[in-house]
Amino acid sequence: MKIRVSIFKFSFFGFCLPYFCATTIEINQKSLLVVIVKEKYSLSSHNARFDTEQKCHDYLIQVRWNGRPQCPDCGNDHMNYFLTTRNIYKCSECYKQFSVTQGTIFHMSKISLMKWFLAIYLFTTAKRGISSIQFAKLLGVQQRTAWYILQRLREALKEENEVILSGIVEVDETFVAPKLHRDNRLQAAKWKHDKEQIRLHGYSAAQRERMGIKKVRGRKKGETNEMIQQRKLESGKYKKTIHTPFEKGTVVFGMIERGGILVMKKIGTNIKKVTTASVLPLLIKHISKNSVVITDEHRAYQPVSKFFTHYSINHRSEYVNGDIHTNTIENAQKHLKKMIDSTYFHISYHHADGYINEYTYRWNRRERSERAIFEDFFPVTVGRKLIYKDLKKRKDMDLAA
Numbered sequence: 538m539k540i541r542v543s544i545f546k547f548s549f550f551g552f553c554l555p556y557f558c559a560t561t562i563e564i565n566q567k568s569l570l571v572v573i574v575k576e577k578y579s580l581s582s583h584n585a586r587f588d589t590e591q592k593c594h595d596y597l598i599q600v601r602w603n604g605r606p607q608c609p610d611c612g613n614d615h616m617n618y619f620l621t622t623r624n625i626y627k628c629s630e631c632y633k634q635f636s637v638t639q640g641t642i643f644h645m646s647k648i649s650l651m652k653w654f655l656a657i658y659l660f661t662t663a664k665r666g667i668s669s670i671q672f673a674k675l676l677g678v679q680q681r682t683a684w685y686i687l688q689r690l691r692e693a694l695k696e697e698n699e700v701i702l703s704g705i706v707e708v709d710e711t712f713v714a715p716k717l718h719r720d721n722r723l724q725a726a727k728w729k730h731d732k733e734q735i736r737l738h739g740y741s742a743a744q745r746e747r748m749g750i751k752k753v754r755g756r757k758k759g760e761t762n763e764m765i766q767q768r769k770l771e772s773g774k775y776k777k778t779i780h781t782p783f784e785k786g787t788v789v790f791g792m793i794e795r796g797g798i799l800v801m802k803k804i805g806t807n808i809k810k811v812t813t814a815s816v817l818p819l820l821i822k823h824i825s826k827n828s829v830v831i832t833d834e835h836r837a838y839q840p841v842s843k844f845f846t847h848y849s850i851n852h853r854s855e856y857v858n859g860d861i862h863t864n865t866i867e868n869a870q871k872h873l874k875k876m877i878d879s880t881y882f883h884i885s886y887h888h889a890d891g892y893i894n895e896y897t898y899r900w901n902r903r904e905r906s907e908r909a910i911f912e913d914f915f916p917v918t919v920g921r922k923l924i925y926k927d928l929k930k931r932k933d934m935d936l937a938a
């Protein structure tokens with residue numbers, strides 16, 4: 538936006554000569570908008586907002602009890618005593634003591650509320666997540682403490698994916714796993730090439746017999762493993778199975794409402810074992826009736842048409858057919874994979890839920906301001922508790938299942 542300001546000046550040297558002096562003032566429209574309409578909630582403004590322990594404490598009281606401390610036992614919020622020396626409240630009815638962090642993820646934590654608030658700010662606004670080592674450096678705590686804080690924050694979001702979608706819902710599954718080792722990738726590529734060569738130019742076993750070449754069985758004298766492998770490859774009978782490390786991966790099932798929210802769930806460790814039994818209960822649970830479900834041509838989705846209006850797109854021939862496509866969900870899946878590849882490198886199956894919840898929390902609020910994303914977190918901190926013992930148990934439970 539340019540504003541042209543004209544200033545008339547009159548010179549008085551013998552005759553009146555109005556001359557024209559023009560000045561242009563450039564105002565960047567974008568920055569003006571940011572300043573006036575959308576206040577930026579940066580790290581420095583966050584630190585200025587919560588620069589004392591008392592401010593964090595007051596904010597929690599405001600968020601949790603709307604400014605009136607309420608006894609968790611009897612629900613009384615009238616004239617409760619405040620014990621300043623211990624920073625806790627005493628109920629005026631039942632005389633029980635309670636604190637503002639009681640029953641929240643901050644309960645019994647030795648870490649100050651200021652650090653917790655900073656942790657929530659960093660956790661909710663980091664686009665592709667934040668690793669526990671980086672977190673430890675920023676907060677000034679040990680790595681294991683940082684990891685435990687992160688796990689507690691993820692625990693707070695456990696209800697994040699418990700929503701019901703409607704309208705047009707795109708559905709797809711994906712496999713999140715670390716990349717194969719470079720050696721394995723090269724070996725796999727070599728096998729693939731050899732197989733292709735034999736298919737194109739080699740002889741089948743029947744042809745070899747017709748040509749009078751005897752079948753060779755067993756190991757010849759002085760033959761190495763490589764030579765046997767080569768001979769088997771040449772005979773065209775050798776089928777090498779490529780061992781992908783599927784047991785280290787997680788199958789993530791995603792559902793997204795067009796122009797709406799995203800729901801993701803883990804459904805197993807092997808992408809080849811995705812069946813109707815693993816997929817359909819989730820669809821029925823998370824998608825309302827009279828919705829339109831769009832999938833690809835995976836055979837696990839064949840019975841979906843009994844429950845919903847179902848369209849599928851055949852990815853062998855086309856990716857988009859009018860409004861029928863699964864590009865929205867594939868976009869969301871790609872971002873999940875990018876987050877895990879770039880920040881976490883590998884997530885174990887039994888902790889995968891936490892990472893998925895963290896991702897969907899940010900994804901569903903990606904168009905909102907940083908301040909809103911930060912403040913949205915506080916209602917979910919109440920009524921969640923995570924003890925380290927339970928966290929460790931999770932692995933055993935998943936292994937048994």
Ligand SMILES: [Zn+2]
Pocket residue numbers: 608609610611612613628629630631632633
């Ligand atoms: Zn009470």
